[in-house]
Amino acid sequence: MILSPPRAAPEPARAAPRPTAVQRVRRRLSGSGASAAAIVIAVLWTLPTAGLLISSLRPEEQIKTTGWWTFFAEPVLTLRNYDDVLFGGTSQRQLASYFVNSFVIALPTMVFVVVLAALTAYALAWMNFPGRDWIFIGIFALQIVPLQMSLVPLLSLFSDGVTIGTTQVLPPWDLPGAFQFTRVWVAHTIFGLPLGIFLMHNFITQLPKSLIEAARADGAGHGVIFRRIVLPLIVPALVSLSILQFLWGWNDLLVALIFAGGSVEVAPLTVRLAEMAGTRGEEWQRLTAGAFVSMVVPLIVFFSLQRYFVRGLLAGSMKG
Numbered sequence: 001m002i003l004s005p006p007r008a009a010p011e012p013a014r015a016a017p018r019p020t021a022v023q024r025v026r027r028r029l030s031g032s033g034a035s036a037a038a039i040v041i042a043v044l045w046t047l048p049t050a051g052l053l054i055s056s057l058r059p060e061e062q063i064k065t066t067g068w069w070t071f072f073a074e075p076v077l078t079l080r081n082y083d084d085v086l087f088g089g090t091s092q093r094q095l096a097s098y099f100v101n102s103f104v105i106a107l108p109t110m111v112f113v114v115v116l117a118a119l120t121a122y123a124l125a126w127m128n129f130p131g132r133d134w135i136f137i138g139i140f141a142l143q144i145v146p147l148q149m150s151l152v153p154l155l156s157l158f159s160d161g162v163t164i165g166t167t168q169v170l171p172p173w174d175l176p177g178a179f180q181f182t183r184v185w186v187a188h189t190i191f192g193l194p195l196g197i198f199l200m201h202n203f204i205t206q207l208p209k210s211l212i213e214a215a216r217a218d219g220a221g222h223g224v225i226f227r228r229i230v231l232p233l234i235v236p237a238l239v240s241l242s243i244l245q246f247l248w249g250w251n252d253l254l255v256a257l258i259f260a261g262g263s264v265e266v267a268p269l270t271v272r273l274a275e276m277a278g279t280r281g282e283e284w285q286r287l288t289a290g291a292f293v294s295m296v297v298p299l300i301v302f303f304s305l306q307r308y309f310v311r312g313l314l315a316g317s318m319k320g
Contacts, residue, residue, distance in 0.1 A: 049295075051068040052292055054071050055284065055285075056081055056288035056289040056292045058071060058077070059078050059285075060283075062074070063288070081285040081286065082289045084285075084289075085293065086099070095290055097265075098267060101268045102269040102294075105184050105185070105188070105250075105260075106246050106268075108181075108185050109185050109192070109245065110245045112185060112188075113189055113192040113241070114196065114242050114245065116196075117193060117197045118226075118238065119226070120139075121201040122230055124136050124139075124201055125201055143194045147254075150191075151255075151258055154187055157173075158183050159172055180259075180260050183259040184255065184256055184259045184266075187255050191255065192245050192249075196241050199237065200237060200238075200241065203234050203237040204234060207230065207234075212225060242305075243301060243302060246298075246301055247301070250269075250297060250298055251270065253270040256270065256271060262275065269290075270294065273290050276290055
């Protein structure tokens with residue numbers, strides 16, 4: 001008689017691992033209910049912009065007598081509002097010159113902030129010098145200073161210069177005509193640098209140390225390392241900072257109004273729109289067209305560079 005070996009007792013079924021809190025949140029946010037809620041929020045968020053666009057394309061008499069939603073019952077479109085706002089009427093009423101002023105303010109400011117922030121962040125991250133950490137802490141602390149608190153000292157600097165005792169160290173900035181843009185560039189650069197340096201420092205410090213040390217071992221100086229190694233690796237961060245700084249400079253009203261004034265030679269688009277809302281608030285067709293003109297450039301900049309912006313955000317989250 002052959003005895004069969006005793007069968008091993010079946011192992012108890014292992015319980016499935018319980019999902020973590022992050023997995024549960026991710027599952028809920030990726031469900032159909034969350035997607036439907038996101039679509040509803042996106043529609044509600046976009047609805048005012050759609051109404052503004054439709055109103056800007058409607059004839060004056062229809063804007064003043066009916067709501068924008070009546071467009072679907074009586075669809076009539078015209079570009080007269082945009083032509084009138086950009087090129088029509090007197091020179092004081094045209095937005096084209098203010099539109100150019102906004103570019104002249106926003107683009108150089110963006111370049112100054114991005115370049116200075118990248119160079120400063122590299123120096124604070126990879127160059128050894130006394131007080132480096134304290135300088136970074138000081139720059140980080142500057143972010144909590146309200147912008148409004150620095151307007152008066154900065155305006156006093158531009159108007160009166162710097163005088164120590166009876167000796168004038170810096171003269172007043174009496175800049176005529178288009179040179180008044182210089183004060184706006186300096187002000188925007190000063191206000192944008194603390195956040196820009198902080199963001200760029202977070203990216204640059206996460207670069208592999210062995211990469212920098214290998215370049216140094218091959219005899220590369222800091223200029224070569226920054227230009228040939230660091231700069232190509234931080235392109236997404238540079239683009240993200242460029243978008244943020246350009247949008248901030250383009251949409252700014254307070255700094256430009258204080259340091260450039262409201263003249264047609266140097267005032268940006270936001271200053272003119274504020275004047276139109278205060279003095280010509282009854283002309284809805286002008287206000288809607290002017291408001292949408294001011295929105296076009298930020299939308300183009302954001303959507304054209306969106307992939308770099310998202311890549312920069314994801315790179316920061318992965319490295320952090």
